[in-house]
Amino acid sequence: MNKFSLLAFSFILLSFSFAEPPANLEGWDLVFEDNFDGTSLDSKKWNSTYNWGHTHNHRAYCVAENVSVKDGILKIKGEAIRHPDAPATASNGGKTYSLDYTSGAIDTRDKFEVQYGYIEGRFKAPPHAGTWPAFWTLQDGWPPEIDILEIPHARTQHHYYLHYTDPSWYASHGDAWDHEASFGGTHSGPDKSAAFYNYGVEWDAGVMNFYFNDQRIASYNRPSEISQTKAMYIIINLAIGGWAGDDIEVTANNPAYFEADWVRVWKRKSAFPDTVRIRSVASGKCMIPSEKAVVFGDCFDEKAYVTLSALGSNTYNMYFGDRVFEIPNESKDPGVAAGIWDNNGKDHQKIVFEPQDGFTGYVVRMKMKHSGHYIRMDEDRVIQDWNDSWPWNQNWKIIVDDSEIPTDIKSVKLVQKQPSVIHRYGDQMQLILGSMHKNQESLVRIVNLDGRQMFVEKVHKNLQFDISTFPKGVYQIIIGEGAFSETLRILNR
Numbered sequence: 001m002n003k004f005s006l007l008a009f010s011f012i013l014l015s016f017s018f019a020e021p022p023a024n025l026e027g028w029d030l031v032f033e034d035n036f037d038g039t040s041l042d043s044k045k046w047n048s049t050y051n052w053g054h055t056h057n058h059r060a061y062c063v064a065e066n067v068s069v070k071d072g073i074l075k076i077k078g079e080a081i082r083h084p085d086a087p088a089t090a091s092n093g094g095k096t097y098s099l100d101y102t103s104g105a106i107d108t109r110d111k112f113e114v115q116y117g118y119i120e121g122r123f124k125a126p127p128h129a130g131t132w133p134a135f136w137t138l139q140d141g142w143p144p145e146i147d148i149l150e151i152p153h154a155r156t157q158h159h160y161y162l163h164y165t166d167p168s169w170y171a172s173h174g175d176a177w178d179h180e181a182s183f184g185g186t187h188s189g190p191d192k193s194a195a196f197y198n199y200g201v202e203w204d205a206g207v208m209n210f211y212f213n214d215q216r217i218a219s220y221n222r223p224s225e226i227s228q229t230k231a232m233y234i235i236i237n238l239a240i241g242g243w244a245g246d247d248i249e250v251t252a253n254n255p256a257y258f259e260a261d262w263v264r265v266w267k268r269k270s271a272f273p274d275t276v277r278i279r280s281v282a283s284g285k286c287m288i289p290s291e292k293a294v295v296f297g298d299c300f301d302e303k304a305y306v307t308l309s310a311l312g313s314n315t316y317n318m319y320f321g322d323r324v325f326e327i328p329n330e331s332k333d334p335g336v337a338a339g340i341w342d343n344n345g346k347d348h349q350k351i352v353f354e355p356q357d358g359f360t361g362y363v364v365r366m367k368m369k370h371s372g373h374y375i376r377m378d379e380d381r382v383i384q385d386w387n388d389s390w391p392w393n394q395n396w397k398i399i400v401d402d403s404e405i406p407t408d409i410k411s412v413k414l415v416q417k418q419p420s421v422i423h424r425y426g427d428q429m430q431l432i433l434g435s436m437h438k439n440q441e442s443l444v445r446i447v448n449l450d451g452r453q454m455f456v457e458k459v460h461k462n463l464q465f466d467i468s469t470f471p472k473g474v475y476q477i478i479i480g481e482g483a484f485s486e487t488l489r490i491l492n493r
Protein backbone atom coordinates (compact mmCIF):
# COMPACT_ATOMS: atom_id res chain seq x y z
CA MET A 1 0.00 0.00 0.00
CA ASN A 2 1.33 3.37 -0.92
CA LYS A 3 1.57 6.82 -0.07
CA PHE A 4 -28.40 9.60 -16.06
CA SER A 5 -34.09 10.14 -16.03
CA LEU A 6 -33.86 13.41 -17.88
CA LEU A 7 -32.91 16.46 -15.90
CA ALA A 8 -33.43 20.10 -16.73
CA PHE A 9 -30.90 21.24 -19.26
CA SER A 10 -29.83 23.94 -16.87
CA PHE A 11 -28.06 21.21 -14.95
CA ILE A 12 -25.25 21.26 -17.47
CA LEU A 13 -24.67 24.90 -16.69
CA LEU A 14 -23.24 23.96 -13.36
CA SER A 15 -19.60 24.61 -12.78
CA PHE A 16 -17.27 21.96 -11.46
CA SER A 17 -18.74 22.46 -8.00
CA PHE A 18 -20.28 19.56 -6.13
CA ALA A 19 -23.29 18.83 -3.99
CA GLU A 20 -22.67 20.06 -0.50
CA PRO A 21 -22.97 18.27 1.77
CA PRO A 22 -22.50 15.10 -0.24
CA ALA A 23 -25.12 13.31 1.85
CA ASN A 24 -27.64 15.30 -0.20
CA LEU A 25 -26.94 13.37 -3.42
CA GLU A 26 -29.80 14.63 -5.55
CA GLY A 27 -28.63 14.45 -9.14
CA TRP A 28 -26.54 11.34 -8.49
CA ASP A 29 -27.05 7.62 -9.19
CA LEU A 30 -26.09 4.96 -6.65
CA VAL A 31 -23.96 2.49 -8.64
CA PHE A 32 -22.45 0.35 -5.87
CA GLU A 33 -23.55 -0.49 -2.32
CA ASP A 34 -22.66 -3.03 0.30
CA ASN A 35 -24.22 -2.83 3.77
CA PHE A 36 -22.47 -6.04 4.81
CA ASP A 37 -25.71 -7.87 5.55
CA GLY A 38 -25.65 -11.62 5.86
CA THR A 39 -23.05 -13.89 7.36
CA SER A 40 -20.21 -13.77 4.85
CA LEU A 41 -18.44 -11.47 2.46
CA ASP A 42 -20.36 -10.97 -0.81
CA SER A 43 -18.09 -12.64 -3.36
CA LYS A 44 -19.96 -11.01 -6.23
CA LYS A 45 -18.67 -7.65 -5.00
CA TRP A 46 -15.38 -8.38 -3.24
CA ASN A 47 -12.23 -10.45 -3.39
CA SER A 48 -11.16 -11.69 0.04
CA THR A 49 -7.50 -10.70 -0.26
CA TYR A 50 -5.17 -8.58 -2.33
CA ASN A 51 -5.15 -9.56 -6.01
CA TRP A 52 -1.36 -9.38 -6.09
CA GLY A 53 -0.80 -11.72 -3.15
CA HIS A 54 -0.76 -12.13 0.59
CA THR A 55 2.36 -10.18 1.48
CA HIS A 56 1.38 -6.57 0.91
CA ASN A 57 0.21 -5.78 4.42
CA HIS A 58 3.68 -5.03 5.71
CA ARG A 59 4.31 -7.17 8.80
CA ALA A 60 0.90 -8.90 8.50
CA TYR A 61 0.30 -11.87 6.23
CA CYS A 62 -3.05 -11.33 4.51
CA VAL A 63 -5.64 -14.19 4.54
CA ALA A 64 -9.36 -14.61 3.86
CA GLU A 65 -9.94 -16.20 7.31
CA ASN A 66 -9.33 -12.85 8.94
CA VAL A 67 -12.21 -11.23 7.06
CA SER A 68 -15.69 -11.75 8.50
CA VAL A 69 -19.22 -10.32 8.20
CA LYS A 70 -21.70 -10.42 11.07
CA ASP A 71 -24.62 -8.28 12.24
CA GLY A 72 -24.22 -5.84 9.36
CA ILE A 73 -20.54 -5.17 10.04
CA LEU A 74 -17.42 -6.11 8.09
CA LYS A 75 -14.49 -6.93 10.38
CA ILE A 76 -10.86 -7.31 9.39
CA LYS A 77 -8.85 -8.84 12.24
CA GLY A 78 -5.19 -8.20 12.90
CA GLU A 79 -3.50 -10.59 15.34
CA ALA A 80 -0.05 -11.42 16.66
CA ILE A 81 0.07 -14.84 15.03
CA ARG A 82 2.41 -16.01 12.30
CA HIS A 83 0.27 -17.77 9.71
CA PRO A 84 1.52 -21.26 8.81
CA ASP A 85 1.59 -20.35 5.10
CA ALA A 86 3.49 -17.13 5.63
CA PRO A 87 7.14 -16.85 4.60
CA ALA A 88 9.56 -15.55 7.19
CA THR A 89 9.96 -12.18 5.50
CA ALA A 90 8.62 -10.07 2.64
CA SER A 91 9.81 -6.87 0.93
CA ASN A 92 7.75 -3.78 0.31
CA GLY A 93 8.89 -0.35 -0.80
CA GLY A 94 12.53 -1.31 -0.61
CA LYS A 95 12.24 -2.62 2.97
CA THR A 96 12.17 -6.16 4.27
CA TYR A 97 9.64 -7.09 6.96
CA SER A 98 9.23 -10.03 9.27
CA LEU A 99 5.77 -11.54 8.70
CA ASP A 100 4.95 -12.27 12.33
CA TYR A 101 1.33 -11.00 12.21
CA THR A 102 -1.82 -12.04 10.35
CA SER A 103 -4.49 -9.71 8.98
CA GLY A 104 -6.79 -9.29 5.98
CA ALA A 105 -7.83 -7.20 3.01
CA ILE A 106 -10.65 -7.05 0.46
CA ASP A 107 -10.98 -5.36 -2.91
CA THR A 108 -13.36 -5.06 -5.88
CA ARG A 109 -10.89 -5.65 -8.69
CA ASP A 110 -12.54 -7.29 -11.75
CA LYS A 111 -15.91 -6.98 -9.94
CA PHE A 112 -16.49 -3.23 -9.70
CA GLU A 113 -14.52 -0.23 -10.91
CA VAL A 114 -15.41 3.44 -11.17
CA GLN A 115 -13.95 6.52 -12.83
CA TYR A 116 -15.23 9.77 -11.36
CA GLY A 117 -17.97 9.87 -8.76
CA TYR A 118 -18.48 10.01 -5.01
CA ILE A 119 -17.06 7.15 -2.96
CA GLU A 120 -17.91 6.91 0.74
CA GLY A 121 -17.63 4.41 3.53
CA ARG A 122 -18.42 4.29 7.26
CA PHE A 123 -15.60 2.90 9.37
CA LYS A 124 -14.33 2.41 12.89
CA ALA A 125 -10.57 2.16 13.34
CA PRO A 126 -8.84 -0.16 15.83
CA PRO A 127 -7.37 1.62 18.88
CA HIS A 128 -4.04 -0.25 18.74
CA ALA A 129 -0.82 1.57 17.98
CA GLY A 130 1.09 0.03 15.11
CA THR A 131 -2.04 -0.67 13.05
CA TRP A 132 -2.67 1.00 9.73
CA PRO A 133 -6.32 0.81 8.56
CA ALA A 134 -7.03 2.12 5.09
CA PHE A 135 -9.87 2.72 2.61
CA TRP A 136 -8.48 3.50 -0.83
CA THR A 137 -8.68 3.01 -4.61
CA LEU A 138 -6.23 1.76 -7.17
CA GLN A 139 -5.98 1.02 -10.89
CA ASP A 140 -3.74 -1.40 -12.73
CA GLY A 141 -0.26 0.01 -12.33
CA TRP A 142 0.87 2.45 -9.69
CA PRO A 143 0.57 5.39 -9.35
CA PRO A 144 -2.11 6.80 -9.29
CA GLU A 145 -3.86 5.88 -6.06
CA ILE A 146 -6.58 7.67 -4.05
CA ASP A 147 -6.33 7.35 -0.28
CA ILE A 148 -9.70 8.21 1.29
CA LEU A 149 -8.84 7.03 4.79
CA GLU A 150 -5.47 6.13 6.29
CA ILE A 151 -4.78 6.09 10.03
CA PRO A 152 -1.17 5.05 10.67
CA HIS A 153 -0.52 7.00 13.84
CA ALA A 154 -2.73 9.02 16.18
CA ARG A 155 -6.34 7.84 16.19
CA THR A 156 -7.47 11.48 16.20
CA GLN A 157 -6.03 12.00 12.72
CA HIS A 158 -6.63 10.51 9.31
CA HIS A 159 -4.73 11.08 6.06
CA TYR A 160 -6.09 11.58 2.54
CA TYR A 161 -4.08 11.78 -0.69
CA LEU A 162 -3.88 11.40 -4.42
CA HIS A 163 -0.63 9.76 -5.44
CA TYR A 164 0.35 10.38 -9.06
CA THR A 165 3.34 10.56 -11.37
CA ASP A 166 5.04 13.92 -11.59
CA PRO A 167 3.35 15.57 -14.64
CA SER A 168 6.61 16.62 -16.32
CA TRP A 169 7.85 13.04 -16.18
CA TYR A 170 4.44 11.53 -17.03
CA ALA A 171 4.16 13.57 -20.24
CA SER A 172 7.31 12.03 -21.67
CA HIS A 173 7.60 8.68 -19.91
CA GLY A 174 4.22 7.62 -18.54
CA ASP A 175 3.89 5.81 -15.23
CA ALA A 176 7.01 5.74 -13.10
CA TRP A 177 7.48 4.51 -9.54
CA ASP A 178 10.46 6.69 -8.87
CA HIS A 179 8.66 9.87 -9.93
CA GLU A 180 5.68 9.49 -7.63
CA ALA A 181 4.23 12.68 -6.14
CA SER A 182 1.11 13.45 -4.16
CA PHE A 183 -1.27 16.08 -2.85
CA GLY A 184 -3.53 15.79 0.18
CA GLY A 185 -3.30 16.30 3.89
CA THR A 186 -4.26 15.32 7.41
CA HIS A 187 -7.54 15.96 9.21
CA SER A 188 -7.67 16.17 12.99
CA GLY A 189 -10.83 15.47 14.91
CA PRO A 190 -12.42 12.89 17.20
CA ASP A 191 -10.92 9.56 18.11
CA LYS A 192 -11.55 7.44 15.00
CA SER A 193 -11.45 4.25 17.08
CA ALA A 194 -14.22 5.37 19.47
CA ALA A 195 -17.09 5.32 16.94
CA PHE A 196 -18.03 4.91 13.29
CA TYR A 197 -17.42 7.88 11.01
CA ASN A 198 -18.00 8.60 7.31
CA TYR A 199 -15.05 9.11 4.96
CA GLY A 200 -15.50 10.11 1.33
CA VAL A 201 -13.96 11.50 -1.83
CA GLU A 202 -15.63 13.38 -4.69
CA TRP A 203 -13.68 12.86 -7.83
CA ASP A 204 -14.27 14.75 -11.09
CA ALA A 205 -12.20 15.13 -14.24
CA GLY A 206 -10.32 18.08 -12.73
CA VAL A 207 -11.37 18.41 -9.10
CA MET A 208 -10.97 16.18 -6.07
CA ASN A 209 -12.76 16.90 -2.77
CA PHE A 210 -12.31 14.97 0.46
CA TYR A 211 -15.03 14.62 3.14
CA PHE A 212 -15.29 13.62 6.79
CA ASN A 213 -18.75 13.00 8.23
CA ASP A 214 -20.35 14.62 5.17
CA GLN A 215 -18.40 17.84 5.57
CA ARG A 216 -15.82 18.85 2.99
CA ILE A 217 -12.41 19.09 4.57
CA ALA A 218 -10.24 19.68 1.48
CA SER A 219 -10.62 20.61 -2.18
CA TYR A 220 -8.06 20.36 -4.98
CA ASN A 221 -8.39 21.76 -8.50
CA ARG A 222 -5.60 19.73 -10.10
CA PRO A 223 -6.70 18.62 -13.60
CA SER A 224 -3.22 17.73 -14.91
CA GLU A 225 -2.64 15.32 -12.03
CA ILE A 226 -6.20 13.97 -11.82
CA SER A 227 -6.19 13.29 -15.58
CA GLN A 228 -3.85 10.35 -14.86
CA THR A 229 -6.65 8.51 -13.07
CA LYS A 230 -8.64 5.86 -14.91
CA ALA A 231 -11.25 3.39 -13.66
CA MET A 232 -10.30 2.28 -10.15
CA TYR A 233 -11.31 -0.49 -7.80
CA ILE A 234 -11.86 -0.18 -4.04
CA ILE A 235 -9.62 -1.63 -1.32
CA ILE A 236 -10.19 -2.02 2.43
CA ASN A 237 -7.34 -3.44 4.50
CA LEU A 238 -5.65 -3.49 7.86
CA ALA A 239 -1.85 -3.34 7.71
CA ILE A 240 0.45 -3.76 10.70
CA GLY A 241 3.79 -2.00 11.01
CA GLY A 242 5.25 -0.13 8.05
CA TRP A 243 4.15 3.48 8.16
CA ALA A 244 2.45 2.76 11.48
CA GLY A 245 5.84 1.97 13.04
CA ASP A 246 7.05 -1.02 15.04
CA ASP A 247 5.56 0.00 18.41
CA ILE A 248 2.72 -2.47 17.97
CA GLU A 249 0.06 -3.00 20.65
CA VAL A 250 -1.53 -6.00 18.95
CA THR A 251 -0.96 -9.18 20.97
CA ALA A 252 -2.18 -12.75 20.84
CA ASN A 253 -4.83 -11.92 23.45
CA ASN A 254 -5.58 -8.43 22.14
CA PRO A 255 -6.35 -8.54 18.41
CA ALA A 256 -7.21 -5.44 16.43
CA TYR A 257 -10.38 -5.02 14.34
CA PHE A 258 -10.94 -2.60 11.48
CA GLU A 259 -14.73 -2.37 11.03
CA ALA A 260 -16.91 -1.15 8.17
CA ASP A 261 -20.64 -0.43 8.37
CA TRP A 262 -21.16 0.19 4.65
CA VAL A 263 -19.51 1.28 1.38
CA ARG A 264 -21.35 3.21 -1.35
CA VAL A 265 -20.46 4.76 -4.71
CA TRP A 266 -22.47 7.33 -6.63
CA LYS A 267 -22.06 8.65 -10.18
CA ARG A 268 -23.30 12.09 -11.18
CA LYS A 269 -26.36 11.88 -13.42
CA SER A 270 -26.00 13.12 -16.96
CA ALA A 271 -27.94 16.13 -18.21
CA PHE A 272 -29.14 13.83 -20.98
CA PRO A 273 -30.41 10.30 -21.31
CA ASP A 274 -27.74 7.68 -21.75
CA THR A 275 -28.53 7.12 -25.44
CA VAL A 276 -28.94 10.03 -27.87
CA ARG A 277 -28.15 11.08 -31.42
CA ILE A 278 -26.00 14.06 -32.28
CA ARG A 279 -27.17 16.15 -35.25
CA SER A 280 -25.27 18.95 -36.93
CA VAL A 281 -27.38 22.12 -36.77
CA ALA A 282 -25.71 23.28 -40.00
CA SER A 283 -26.29 20.14 -42.09
CA GLY A 284 -29.24 18.41 -40.44
CA LYS A 285 -27.34 15.10 -40.50
CA CYS A 286 -26.19 13.00 -37.56
CA MET A 287 -22.80 11.70 -36.56
CA ILE A 288 -22.24 8.06 -37.50
CA PRO A 289 -19.11 5.90 -37.35
CA SER A 290 -17.40 4.66 -40.50
CA GLU A 291 -14.58 2.24 -39.71
CA LYS A 292 -12.37 4.41 -37.48
CA ALA A 293 -13.74 7.78 -38.67
CA VAL A 294 -16.79 9.85 -37.69
CA VAL A 295 -18.88 10.98 -40.67
CA PHE A 296 -22.51 12.04 -41.28
CA GLY A 297 -25.61 10.08 -42.17
CA ASP A 298 -29.34 9.63 -41.66
CA CYS A 299 -30.42 10.30 -38.08
CA PHE A 300 -32.68 7.22 -38.30
CA ASP A 301 -29.67 5.02 -39.01
CA GLU A 302 -29.04 2.60 -36.12
CA LYS A 303 -25.36 3.56 -36.22
CA ALA A 304 -26.29 7.15 -35.25
CA TYR A 305 -27.05 6.17 -31.67
CA VAL A 306 -24.48 7.45 -29.20
CA THR A 307 -24.04 6.47 -25.56
CA LEU A 308 -23.00 9.34 -23.31
CA SER A 309 -20.90 8.50 -20.29
CA ALA A 310 -20.74 11.39 -17.82
CA LEU A 311 -17.29 12.12 -16.41
CA GLY A 312 -18.41 15.18 -14.46
CA SER A 313 -21.04 17.89 -14.56
CA ASN A 314 -20.41 18.71 -18.23
CA THR A 315 -17.68 16.34 -19.44
CA TYR A 316 -18.46 13.17 -21.39
CA ASN A 317 -17.19 10.21 -23.32
CA MET A 318 -19.24 9.53 -26.48
CA TYR A 319 -19.52 5.85 -27.40
CA PHE A 320 -20.44 4.47 -30.81
CA GLY A 321 -20.99 0.87 -29.81
CA ASP A 322 -17.97 -0.10 -27.74
CA ARG A 323 -15.68 2.49 -29.31
CA VAL A 324 -15.28 6.01 -28.00
CA PHE A 325 -15.09 9.31 -29.95
CA GLU A 326 -11.55 10.72 -30.00
CA ILE A 327 -9.05 12.95 -31.75
CA PRO A 328 -6.45 10.43 -32.94
CA ASN A 329 -2.92 10.43 -31.59
CA GLU A 330 -3.83 13.09 -29.01
CA SER A 331 -3.31 15.70 -31.76
CA LYS A 332 -3.90 19.33 -30.90
CA ASP A 333 -3.70 20.47 -34.54
CA PRO A 334 -6.76 22.08 -36.15
CA GLY A 335 -8.31 20.23 -39.07
CA VAL A 336 -7.63 16.77 -37.69
CA ALA A 337 -10.51 14.38 -38.40
CA ALA A 338 -12.19 12.69 -35.44
CA GLY A 339 -12.12 8.93 -35.03
CA ILE A 340 -13.24 6.15 -32.72
CA TRP A 341 -11.10 3.83 -30.64
CA ASP A 342 -11.00 1.85 -27.43
CA ASN A 343 -11.34 3.97 -24.30
CA ASN A 344 -7.93 4.73 -22.83
CA GLY A 345 -9.06 7.30 -20.24
CA LYS A 346 -7.07 10.14 -21.77
CA ASP A 347 -8.21 13.70 -22.40
CA HIS A 348 -8.26 13.40 -26.22
CA GLN A 349 -11.37 11.21 -25.70
CA LYS A 350 -13.12 13.60 -23.27
CA ILE A 351 -15.55 16.26 -24.51
CA VAL A 352 -16.83 19.32 -22.65
CA PHE A 353 -20.44 20.16 -23.57
CA GLU A 354 -21.23 23.90 -23.69
CA PRO A 355 -24.96 24.81 -23.95
CA GLN A 356 -25.96 27.39 -26.56
CA ASP A 357 -28.71 29.99 -26.20
CA GLY A 358 -31.35 30.84 -28.78
CA PHE A 359 -32.29 27.29 -29.80
CA THR A 360 -35.10 24.92 -28.99
CA GLY A 361 -34.12 21.69 -27.31
CA TYR A 362 -30.59 20.76 -26.35
CA VAL A 363 -27.98 22.50 -28.52
CA VAL A 364 -24.33 22.51 -27.50
CA ARG A 365 -20.85 23.21 -28.70
CA MET A 366 -18.40 20.45 -27.94
CA LYS A 367 -14.85 21.22 -26.92
CA MET A 368 -12.09 18.64 -26.74
CA LYS A 369 -10.59 18.57 -23.28
CA HIS A 370 -7.00 17.90 -24.35
CA SER A 371 -6.72 20.71 -26.93
CA GLY A 372 -9.39 23.27 -26.06
CA HIS A 373 -10.50 23.13 -29.71
CA TYR A 374 -14.10 22.72 -30.78
CA ILE A 375 -15.37 20.00 -33.07
CA ARG A 376 -17.32 20.99 -36.17
CA MET A 377 -18.88 19.73 -39.36
CA ASP A 378 -16.53 19.79 -42.36
CA GLU A 379 -18.57 18.60 -45.36
CA ASP A 380 -18.89 14.85 -44.77
CA ARG A 381 -16.73 14.43 -41.68
CA VAL A 382 -16.20 15.69 -38.14
CA ILE A 383 -13.00 17.59 -37.42
CA GLN A 384 -11.26 19.46 -34.63
CA ASP A 385 -10.83 23.16 -35.39
CA TRP A 386 -9.87 26.49 -33.87
CA ASN A 387 -12.00 27.85 -31.05
CA ASP A 388 -13.41 30.81 -32.98
CA SER A 389 -13.65 29.22 -36.43
CA TRP A 390 -17.00 28.48 -38.09
CA PRO A 391 -19.16 28.76 -34.96
CA TRP A 392 -22.32 27.89 -36.96
CA ASN A 393 -20.84 24.56 -37.93
CA GLN A 394 -19.89 23.94 -34.32
CA ASN A 395 -23.48 23.74 -33.07
CA TRP A 396 -24.82 20.26 -32.33
CA LYS A 397 -28.35 19.26 -31.36
CA ILE A 398 -28.69 16.46 -28.85
CA ILE A 399 -31.63 14.38 -30.09
CA VAL A 400 -33.45 12.44 -27.40
CA ASP A 401 -36.65 11.61 -29.31
CA ASP A 402 -37.58 10.75 -32.93
CA SER A 403 -40.02 13.65 -32.97
CA GLU A 404 -37.04 15.99 -33.08
CA ILE A 405 -35.96 14.61 -36.47
CA PRO A 406 -37.71 16.13 -39.53
CA THR A 407 -39.46 13.40 -41.49
CA ASP A 408 -40.72 15.52 -44.41
CA ILE A 409 -37.49 16.99 -45.69
CA LYS A 410 -37.96 15.62 -49.22
CA SER A 411 -41.53 16.88 -49.53
CA VAL A 412 -40.49 20.30 -48.29
CA LYS A 413 -37.82 20.49 -50.94
CA LEU A 414 -40.36 19.58 -53.65
CA VAL A 415 -42.75 22.29 -52.52
CA GLN A 416 -40.00 24.86 -52.51
CA LYS A 417 -40.54 26.35 -55.95
CA GLN A 418 -39.05 29.73 -55.07
CA PRO A 419 -35.64 30.03 -53.40
CA SER A 420 -34.55 32.95 -51.30
CA VAL A 421 -32.97 35.79 -53.31
CA ILE A 422 -30.81 38.79 -52.56
CA HIS A 423 -31.18 42.13 -54.40
CA ARG A 424 -28.39 44.69 -54.33
CA TYR A 425 -28.69 48.49 -54.54
CA GLY A 426 -25.14 49.76 -54.00
CA ASP A 427 -24.33 49.00 -50.39
CA GLN A 428 -27.99 48.30 -49.62
CA MET A 429 -29.09 44.69 -49.64
CA GLN A 430 -32.59 43.27 -49.68
CA LEU A 431 -33.11 39.63 -48.77
CA ILE A 432 -36.44 38.07 -49.80
CA LEU A 433 -37.15 34.73 -48.16
CA GLY A 434 -38.15 31.80 -50.37
CA SER A 435 -41.19 29.59 -50.02
CA MET A 436 -39.36 27.20 -47.62
CA HIS A 437 -39.54 29.94 -45.04
CA LYS A 438 -42.98 31.29 -45.91
CA ASN A 439 -45.27 32.23 -43.04
CA GLN A 440 -42.64 31.67 -40.36
CA GLU A 441 -39.75 33.43 -38.69
CA SER A 442 -36.35 32.23 -39.86
CA LEU A 443 -32.99 32.86 -38.31
CA VAL A 444 -30.72 34.78 -40.70
CA ARG A 445 -26.99 34.84 -40.09
CA ILE A 446 -24.26 36.61 -42.06
CA VAL A 447 -20.77 35.19 -41.59
CA ASN A 448 -17.43 35.74 -43.28
CA LEU A 449 -15.37 32.93 -44.75
CA ASP A 450 -13.57 32.55 -41.44
CA GLY A 451 -16.91 31.76 -39.83
CA ARG A 452 -17.12 35.01 -37.88
CA GLN A 453 -20.69 36.13 -37.35
CA MET A 454 -21.32 39.66 -38.67
CA PHE A 455 -25.10 39.77 -38.28
CA VAL A 456 -27.92 37.70 -36.81
CA GLU A 457 -31.67 38.38 -36.76
CA LYS A 458 -34.99 36.57 -36.96
CA VAL A 459 -36.73 37.49 -40.23
CA HIS A 460 -40.37 36.93 -41.28
CA LYS A 461 -40.54 37.86 -45.01
CA ASN A 462 -37.64 40.06 -46.02
CA LEU A 463 -34.64 41.86 -44.65
CA GLN A 464 -32.86 45.05 -45.63
CA PHE A 465 -29.32 45.71 -44.48
CA ASP A 466 -26.25 47.85 -45.24
CA ILE A 467 -22.85 46.26 -45.92
CA SER A 468 -20.86 49.48 -46.18
CA THR A 469 -19.33 48.82 -42.78
CA PHE A 470 -18.30 45.26 -43.65
CA PRO A 471 -14.67 44.65 -44.58
CA LYS A 472 -14.05 43.69 -48.21
CA GLY A 473 -14.56 40.02 -48.90
CA VAL A 474 -17.02 37.20 -49.46
CA TYR A 475 -19.89 36.61 -47.03
CA GLN A 476 -22.37 33.79 -46.53
CA ILE A 477 -26.00 34.46 -45.72
CA ILE A 478 -27.34 31.42 -43.87
CA ILE A 479 -31.14 31.26 -43.73
CA GLY A 480 -32.91 28.78 -41.49
CA GLU A 481 -31.58 25.80 -39.63
CA GLY A 482 -30.37 22.34 -40.55
CA ALA A 483 -32.18 20.61 -43.40
CA PHE A 484 -34.45 23.66 -43.70
CA SER A 485 -31.58 26.04 -44.43
CA GLU A 486 -30.29 27.91 -47.48
CA THR A 487 -26.95 29.56 -48.06
CA LEU A 488 -26.40 32.58 -50.32
CA ARG A 489 -23.16 34.42 -51.02
CA ILE A 490 -22.42 38.09 -51.49
CA LEU A 491 -19.23 39.94 -52.36
CA ASN A 492 -18.34 43.26 -50.78
CA ARG A 493 -15.83 44.89 -53.14
